[in-house]
Amino acid sequence: MNGADLAVRRDGQDASGLCPDQGTGRRSDRGAERSGAACGGTGRSAGRETGLTAGGEAGLTAGAKTGFAAGSGARAATSPARRLRGETDARLLPWLFPVLLFLVWQAGSSFGWINARVLPSPVDVFASVFRLSASGELWDNLRISCFRAGCGFVIGGALGLLLGFATATSRRLEILLDTSLQMFRTIPHLALTPLVIIWFGIGEQAKIFLIVCGVMFPIYLNTFHGIRSVDPRLIDMGRVYGLGRRELWRQIILPGALSSILVGVRFSLGVMWMTLIVAEAIAASSGIGYMASNAREMMQTDVMVLSILLYALLGKLADVTARYLERRWLAWRPEFLKAAG
C-alpha cells in the first residue's frame, strides 16, 4: 500500500513541473531559444551599456544584439508589438534620470543659480574635455591610470586565484595560510599608503602594490569559497565516469567555481578604481587622480568634475566587461536562460 500511495503523490507533485518543459522545449526552434538565451541577458542591461560605451565598438554590438533579442523575442511572445515596446522602454528608461539631472544642472548654471567656482556647467566640463584632449594631457593621464589599474589587477587577481586554489585543495595549506590571510584581509589596505610611499617613493610600484593588496582578497575569498562549494556529488559522478584528477578540475571543479570567482572579480574591480583614485591623489605625478588634485590647486573645478566623471565611466566600463564575461561563461545558468523568455 505504501508503494502505491507514494507513486500517486509523487505523480501529482511532478506532473505540473514536467509538462510545460516538454511542451515548449520540443516544438520550438532550438536555435532561436539558444540565441535568445545569449542575447536576452544582453538586452536587459544594454540600455545602460550602450550609452556609456557610445562611439566604441562595444556600443555598436550591444545595440545590434538588443535588436536581435527583440527580434527573437517577438517570435516567441504572444503579442510582439507590446513586447517590443517593453524592450524599448527598458532601454530608454534608465537614461531618463541622468538626462534630467544634466538639464537641471545646465539650467542652474546658465541662469546663474550655481556659482561656476563651486560647480561648473556641463558645457564647461565638455569644453575642458576638448582642451585637455587637444593638449594630449587627458590621454596621457588616462593611459597611465589604466596601465596601473591593469597591472595591479592582473597581479593581484593571479595571486588571489592561486592562493584560493591552493588553500581550497589542500587541507594543510589551508591550515597554514588561511588564518593569516584572513587577518591581512581585515587591514584596510589604504592604511598602508604612508608606508608604501616610504618603501617605493611615488613611482609606479607604490600604486600597483596598493592595488594588488586591494584586489587580491576579494578574489582569494571567492575562489576559495567557490571551489569548496562545488557539489561533491558531481565530483563522485566524475570519478565514476573515469575522470582523473586533472580532468575533474578542468571539467567539474573550475566551471563549478567560476560563478563565485566572477563575483570576486566584479567586487575587486570596484576596489581597484577606488585604490587608484586615492593612491594617485596622494602620491603621483601623473594619472587622473593627479589631474584632479592638480586642478584643485589651480581651482579648475571643470577638470575636477571631469576626473570624477572619468572614474565613473571607467568603473562602469569595468563592470560591464565583468557582466559580459558572466553572460558568456555562465550562459548555462537558469537566470540567463530565463532571460530568453
Place this chain on the structure above:
Amino acid sequence: MPLSGATSGEGGAARRPGDTPAGVEVRIVGLEKSYTGRKVLDSLDFSMRPGEFAAVVGRSGCGKSTLLRHLVGLELPDAGAVYVDGQRRDFLHADTRMMFQEDRLLPWKSVLRNVALGLDGERGMEAARAALEAVGLADRADDWPAVLSGGQKQRVSLARALAHAPRFLLLDEPMGALDALTRLEMQRLIERLWLERKFTALLVTHDVGEAITLADRIILLECGRIAEDLTVDLPRPRRRGGTAFGRLETEVLEWIMSVHGGFI
C-alpha cells in the same frame, strides 16, 4: 583491511564504445562496512550471473546505496571483497557505470558534452550521439540541461552511462523522482536497452512494481544483510495488473513490511 587506494583504473581502452559487451559476473563475499560504529553492510554475500538483471529492495537506510557505492568503487569495504569476472575489484573501473538518484548532469555542459563525459575525441562524440539517439533525445544534443524536464534529464544521464558501453550498470533509484508516466517510459527504455545490450544490471529501488517489471531476481536487504532472494520468472514484457504480477507484488511488500515490524 583497507586496500590499495581507490584511484581510477581505466582499463577500457581496448573495448570500444558501441560494441555490444556481454555482462560481467559479480561475486560479493563477506562485505562489511560501518560508519561511525553503525554497521551498514553486514557480511553480505551474493553473486550475479553475467547479463542478469537484479533489483535490491528494502527500507530506507538499509544499505542499498552503500552497496552500490562499493560495487562501483567509490567506497572501500571494512572487510570482504567484490569480485568482478573473478578479479578483485577495489577501484573505479571503466566497465562499470552508475546512474544516480539525481541526474547529476553538469549544468555548464551541453547535453551532448554531458553524455560524452569521460570519453575522448571524435569517437567519444560519436558514441555519445549514438547513446542520445538510443534514449530518443538526439534532437536535444545542443541544449543546456537546465531547459530539460526531469524525465529528459534522467534519460540523458542514462545515455551518459550507455555511451561508455558498460558491462555492469548500477542504477541507484534513477526513477525515484520521476512522475508515474515518465517512470513507466523510463522502465521500458531501460528494459529495451538491457535486452539489446545484455549488460549485468543492479537496480536499487523503493518501488516493488518497478523491481518486478525489470528484474530477474529481487533481493530484499534488511539491516545490511540479505533477508530474501527471489527469482522472478514472469515472461517479458511484464505489465502491471496481471494476477501473477499482483501476487508477487503483494508477497514482496509483505516481506518488506514484516521484517522489522514497520511503524504500525
